[in-house]
Amino acid sequence: MTFDNLGLSTDLLRAVADSGYTEPTPIQQQAIPAILKGQDIFASAQTGTGKTAGFTLPLLQLLGTTKSKQVHRTTRALILTPTRELADQVKDSVKTYGKYLSLRAAAIYGGVGIKPQVQTLHRGVDIVVATPGRLLDHIGQKTVDLSQIEILVLDECDRMLDMGFIRDIRKILAILPPSRQTLMFSATFSKPIQQLASGLLKSPTQIEVAPRNTAAQQVEQVVHPVDRDRKRELLSHMIGFHNWKQVLVFTRTKHGANRLAEQLAQDGLKSTAIHGNKSQAARTRALQDFKQGKVRVLVATDVASRGLDIDQLPHVVNYELPNVPEDYVHRIGRTGRAGNEGRAISLVSEDEYPFLKDIERLLNKPLVKTVVPGYEPSAPAKVVIDQPKGQRTNQGRSNRAKPQAPSAPTRSKKPASPSRARKRLHTV
Structure with missing residues (x-):
């Protein structure tokens, strides 16, 4: 047609x-x-x-x-x-x-x-x-x-x-x-x-035209379990090691977005933040700089999960999982647009597994979980982790201290617990 x-x-x-x-x-x-x-x-x-x-x-x-x-x-x-x-x-x-x-x-x-x-x-x-x-x-x-x-x-x-x-x-x-x-x-x-x-x-x-609350099929989704205090280190490593030129990163809070953008800049990655507290002029300038390649990493809150139409954006990273599982679909929908392939990576700490389980329930499928060598979580949750070939899966619990709980408030419906296992003509 x-x-x-x-x-x-x-x-x-x-x-x-x-x-x-x-x-x-x-x-x-x-x-x-x-x-x-x-x-x-x-x-x-x-x-x-x-x-x-x-x-x-x-x-x-x-x-x-x-x-x-x-x-x-x-x-x-x-x-x-x-x-x-x-x-x-x-x-x-x-x-x-x-x-x-x-x-x-x-x-x-x-x-x-x-x-x-x-x-x-x-x-x-x-x-x-x-x-x-x-x-x-x-x-x-x-x-x-x-x-x-x-x-x-x-x-x-x-x-x-x-x-x-x-x-x-x-x-x-x-x-x-x-x-x-x-x-x-x-x-x-x-x-x-x-x-x-x-x-x-x-x-x-x-x-x-597609089952409700599903991600575009051309978006590859992967979860990297990692300790909360090593997320920034892992993110910088992935951007540098794979030489990613354009990355959209999502956080849950405005303060978290500002802090992460500053930390990534200290790591030598030109970054900027966009969120609701920014003036419209600042938000427009940040988005234009990102689209034009002047900024390598755009750190955003969910204000950017709808309405960002960036041609051939290759990577979206969930630095923190959203509290509302439907927001995950919109976040990763910023990549894989207009029939292009995209990749959505989620850095998930142990305290976020309740959110991950809610997302998997919404998508009606489990997400591939791959531990990045050198960034193994200290206290892996009791969930199936799809390790790269040649690596063994650690299903046990560590006696080391559990990661610090997230600063953002958890969902009131079902509080997160550290011990609980839990993808042609396109414009929007």
Whole structure:
């Protein structure tokens, strides 16, 4: 199948061709025709499989072929995203695919001044891409008019709920016209998301191109058991020994991200950190430096697990496992994008095995565990460790002191215990 078979306009097909794409991904093959028919969508697909183009292309077509009844340009489509980076990315996609259309789009989010956004909205835009909090600021100041919204998109809606945006989302939904088309896209769908969809969507078309909560198949996943106090040493060793030129590393906390970036810099690896406490200008600069190869290692919190679209990113490292297992899927989805192969490495200390077990349960498969020679954990947990050939598996427990517990808080549902064993056209 080609994009010519999906019912897209000549202008959109030109833009897609300009981008070098000819064959739509499975999510695009199913979502684009359904959206063009005006149907509500409840779609799930693996990270990196083209969900953004899956809704931006038909959205642009619907807006471009129907004229607003208002004399002045009014906002007719609203796209909500959980992070600033994702908002910018979606806006860029709208600009890229709508290059031959006379539609205007704006991205509005916090961390930057509100006045330039007010001026942009005052001039009139067709499509607003926004984070919930800043959008409510504009609503409160009456600087945005959502009374003519025809299409609402909730992108990465599960992440918005994870970040505590549910109340903000409900406030926004309450002022939108009820007679609208609603599209929900995400890589994962939790029970709260399904409950939200049941009260939000009208006879939706459900699309699921891969089993829920699964990683892209082209991403190789491996776990390296290691003592917590030797993680930084092992990470530096792997980057230097394998001569990795571009590595995205995830930590659980902002302070941890800053500290690790500083330590890696001391090891001679040019590094920078990106997280929620950084200004938008600093976050944008760090991401650009990383993409351009000026920085070798980008250390990030989960603010970067959604919305980072880096071409051919070869390696993602979980320096610390996430507390929420679904975040693991999004983290490693930063590699192996657009059909490229990628590798996701997790450095797991004994106290993190409860998190690892939750991730394996979510993925419905065990992850390969390989001890790096010279970095054997001092107190291996009672789990099956897949050793390299020629090495014996140590299933016993050591009498040495257990590693220090992580500084980040563990999940309240089931506290971690040191003794408990426990992967074509792509934009998002």
